[in-house]
Amino acid sequence: MLQNNLGFVVNPFTKEYVAKVVGEFPETEVIVEKPLKLIEPRLALNAVCQMDEKGAKHAKTVFNRISYDGKTSIVKCKPLTGRSHQIRVHLQYLGHPIANDPIYSNDEVWGNNLGKGGQADFDIVITKLDEIGKRKPAKSWFHSNGGYGEVLRQEKCSICESDLYTDPGPNDLDLWLHAYLYESTETEEGTEKKKWCYKTEYPEWALRR
Template structure:
């Protein structure tokens, strides 16, 4: 994993869709997150056997995911290099650079995948971690579990899938206090146990996370200990509702789907108005508004809903801080953007929309057509016209 200080690339996505009888256009103006300007390189091309070998730079995802589409490796190979269709066989994390073998046909990709599964093809990794790694061989045999797919977070957990990593130190740099490690996958004579973020999480568990890892080597997320030795796995139901940053404290919470008007239900409003009309002298007790049931993402309970096991308080805190850091990196766009919550018909604030007349019915008392001559002109209608 390596950072790149070159000028980042940015892409503007415009998308539209059209329906059949009615015309509906959906335009999306979206800037994909920037990636490195280091180009993808084709190291070997074998058109006869339908595969290529490429050098993928760091920061480019292999497949379209999240906010990435045109800046994914598959789209770059098809749009910039002119390959009609590409089939990935192995994959690398978005921030990881390295070699990948790409099939140009589904049949070739299937054959190459079988060779990976059989252990015929081995992968070697080089990583720079923090601190002085032990000079002797280090074996980590800790199960891994994905606890939040939205953030792509994996931790060491007893209920996770078995994973074994064998590290060997190649070099230690005292000036930067970092070590260069070597890892062969799968290890010689060992079964295939490749897991998501396996190297990154096992190095974090040892207390030597990858030097520039924004996920597993960030003190704002894990604290000063950086998750060394794993985190607490004692389950808890405690959650904290999303809190906006200081500059948006007065703005509506985009995670909140309820409005002040919805805090009092319609029957309660009718009952309160009836009592006020029938008894002006007698003091009537105020009707306590019945608060609607809040959704999980309004209370913070959406954290852990996709986890296969109940989360601990420490895991919840890690995910919460990770989400906040992601929001900050995106300039708090989730709190700035206008979010429409369609729990009913949308009515622009301060404007009236007149209801449309029943379809296929003439207005009562209007002229009828007797079948001869031209049809009478329709009565003037203001349907669909906004009036302040």
Template sequence: MTTIAVKCGRIRVDDKMVHTSYVVQSSQKISHFLHRHEPPVLAGDVLVLQNEADILTVYKPASVPVHPCGQYRKNTVVGILQAEHGLAPLYPVHRLDRLVSGLLIFAKSADKADFLRQQVEARLLQKEYIAKVIGVFPEKEVVIDANICYNAREGRSFVEINGSCIDKAFKGKTACTKFTRINTNGKYSLVSCKLVTGRTHQIRVHLQCAGHPIANDMLYLSEDVPSRSANGVGADRAASGTCKPPMSNSHKDDSFAEDSASEEFSIDPMCTNCPNLPPKGYDEDEEGIWLHCVRYSGPGWCYECPFPDWAHLC
């Protein structure tokens, strides 16, 4: 593989093609160009709700990250808005997790973005989430005031128990969330979630602490999740091995849905099966054969709820 990459010019020395017998000298720079497949996202449209002179408000569908991160570059809200609507540059005022759908506010200038962020930090702008949880949530308002520890290595948060986290190396941060039941069908409940603080995975772990985890949140449905760092996979992938989201009868035989939910997307250094077809709105000269974006239509995680994801921002 390395020999082929050198001959194809994917491995270069000081930005120049070299022979496979070339001996690298001290202080020379070696570059390895990779053909990256972005993980697919659901093909729901990023809807432009209001386009003003200095502010843009859009609806973000589930599964799409807000901005380039990790393996995502074009399959992001920012990338899609630029390619399909010609809207750029954009500055996110706040973010939503990749699996969360809801309203997003972008500024069209750095100064306006800083101004709006200050309003968010001063709590002049409020965010409210809606989550589908397991069980009959209490009818009265529930306030969870429990410190949260976040283990970045494992990609999970934990609630402090008796003043200490499960992992003694981590110290919890104050966290408070207010929950109000919207309705219930006896098996699941729709719950309004209002953040008093903003910690990583706060709503998810506080709902788990309350005994009503989000219905299809594999990472927090069970407290016994295998170590992602030990297995070398993502946190959600590790959790999927022991906990699967509930599926309706109409999807039990849908192998595509299961495969797409658990597939681990990797970088293929020598891809021969990817069509050299840039998606609509992208510069072919810019990407060439190095990037192929995919957006596909498919079922979300949740099969019995009006929302296609595990949480929704109103």
């Protein structure tokens, strides 16, 4: 780990992701530098906040649109810090949450604006999220699931007495956020070549035809 002159921790490598998001993302590069904090540990719920709030952590993400199909956009995401749910929350803040995100693109939880601008009554959000996977199946902007998804069966395992659940639905199994590049920020001596780089292919959902 390294530190920059502002005291922020800087990793000696960069990561890049690709995401499929709601709506028409701007064509020009978008940089979000908004602090995040953990709202509810039990639900792993995070949100944009002010830097002077308790628990606030600096977060910065760079976004570039790759394509748009009339309903969703494919976006390259480069987090410059490594906060929990950082990309997901910053995309929601912009009004373009990941299209099948059961936490941050669920209109039953966030309302019609899907939490754009970080505006929400978090007491209500927590109450509604707490029902997902128990009484209600996961839902997102893309997948309504039609009532199909993992919920409590009101039965217990005959051996260990653990709660039993129904089979998961599409929104329980996939998230359109894919890490495709890990690259060193350091170069080999006397060259511009990175010391190391690991790259994979884009997933099927990110390929436009």
